[in-house]
Amino acid sequence: MTTALVRCADGDHTVELRDRERVAERLIKASARKSYDPEADIDWDAPLDPDLFYLPPETLSLYETPLWDRMSHEERVELSRHELISMLSFGIWSEIMLMKGLLSHVYRGDPTSRHIAYALTETADECRHSTMFGRFIGKTGLRPYPMAWPEFQLGKLAGLIDPPMAMFAAVLLVEEVTDAVQRVTMTDERVQPLVRTISRIHVAEEARHISYAREELKHQVASTPRPLRRIQASGIAGVGFRMAPRLTRPAVYRAVNLDPRIAYRTAKTSPHRQATLRWAFRRATGFLTDIGMIEGPSARIWHHTGMLSTPKTPPPASLTRH
Numbered sequence: 001m002t003t004a005l006v007r008c009a010d011g012d013h014t015v016e017l018r019d020r021e022r023v024a025e026r027l028i029k030a031s032a033r034k035s036y037d038p039e040a041d042i043d044w045d046a047p048l049d050p051d052l053f054y055l056p057p058e059t060l061s062l063y064e065t066p067l068w069d070r071m072s073h074e075e076r077v078e079l080s081r082h083e084l085i086s087m088l089s090f091g092i093w094s095e096i097m098l099m100k101g102l103l104s105h106v107y108r109g110d111p112t113s114r115h116i117a118y119a120l121t122e123t124a125d126e127c128r129h130s131t132m133f134g135r136f137i138g139k140t141g142l143r144p145y146p147m148a149w150p151e152f153q154l155g156k157l158a159g160l161i162d163p164p165m166a167m168f169a170a171v172l173l174v175e176e177v178t179d180a181v182q183r184v185t186m187t188d189e190r191v192q193p194l195v196r197t198i199s200r201i202h203v204a205e206e207a208r209h210i211s212y213a214r215e216e217l218k219h220q221v222a223s224t225p226r227p228l229r230r231i232q233a234s235g236i237a238g239v240g241f242r243m244a245p246r247l248t249r250p251a252v253y254r255a256v257n258l259d260p261r262i263a264y265r266t267a268k269t270s271p272h273r274q275a276t277l278r279w280a281f282r283r284a285t286g287f288l289t290d291i292g293m294i295e296g297p298s299a300r301i302w303h304h305t306g307m308l309s310t311p312k313t314p315p316p317a318s319l320t321r322h
């Protein structure tokens with residue numbers, strides 16, 4: 001283990017660096033020990049229970065709002081079904097972005113190194129995840145929620161120009177936020193068993209991806225000159241700025257017969273929703289702060305997202321038990 005000093009507007013950060021090859025070797029071994037084949041390991045014929053949720057109610061965008069109070073159990077379950085499909089649709093899009101980025105990383109790297117071998121292992125994991133999410137969406141009978149036009153078009157460029165530091169930071173952001181929601185989902189008995197199984201498989205494999213992204217990001221931060229680091233850190237803050245509001249989609253409300261404008265505004269101004277999103281972002285923003293990626297200009301953008309946890313903004317009590 002070595003250490004690197006990262007100079008920032010908020011002071012110096014000491015970042016501990018592990019040997020990349022050793023980290024990759026450990027992750028490759030762990031992947032060989034515990035990986036899933038969703039086609040074979042999931043009982044796709046198991047029926048969905050009309051009474052059970054698709055996500056824990058506390059994670060839904062309208063929970064603890066006047067609109068929620070007026071909804072019947074069936075309507076709440078239907079909202080959870082659409083919010084999950086929206087989340088999985090976003091998951092597939094971000095996994096495609098990640099796979100393109102990882103393959104560019106492999107393209108530039110040494111294929112005999114364990115580090116690049118792990119990037120390929122992770123790409124294979126993500127291929128299976130997207131297949132699993134797609135199959136589940138198909139099973140519900142719903143259609144995937146498409147990405148907004150700018151994201152769809154920008155996504156075509158992923159893997160062409162993204163520097164590794166920005167790529168791994170974006171990956172970490174998406175993986176940590178998804179992981180937070182899936183960890184509470186996989187243990188919640190109010191949720192469909194099939195959704196819990198999918199969440200469990202994804203959490204188990206993503207834990208390795210998060211370790212890899214964290215370690216790689218520390219190396220990239222330590223070796224990137226400060227001006228370049230600041231530009232990329234601001235870009236990532238911009239990703240956070242666009243991502244947070246897009247986790248709530250008006251199209252979901254239209255699909256469950258709510259007025260999309262009223263429901264969207266209700267979610268956007270809901271203290272519980274804001275606290276839940278901050279809770280989901282907390283591990284990513286905490287880590288980015290620790291390694292000096294939220295400072296100066298990027299800190300100002302992050303501040304506007306409302307996603308930075310502070311001692312004054314505790315996470316929702318209903319989610320802290322996890």
Ligand SMILES: [Fe+2]
Pocket residue numbers: 095125126129130202206
């Ligand atoms: Fe994944």
Ligand SMILES: [Fe+2]
Pocket residue numbers: 126175206209
């Ligand atoms: Fe992943």
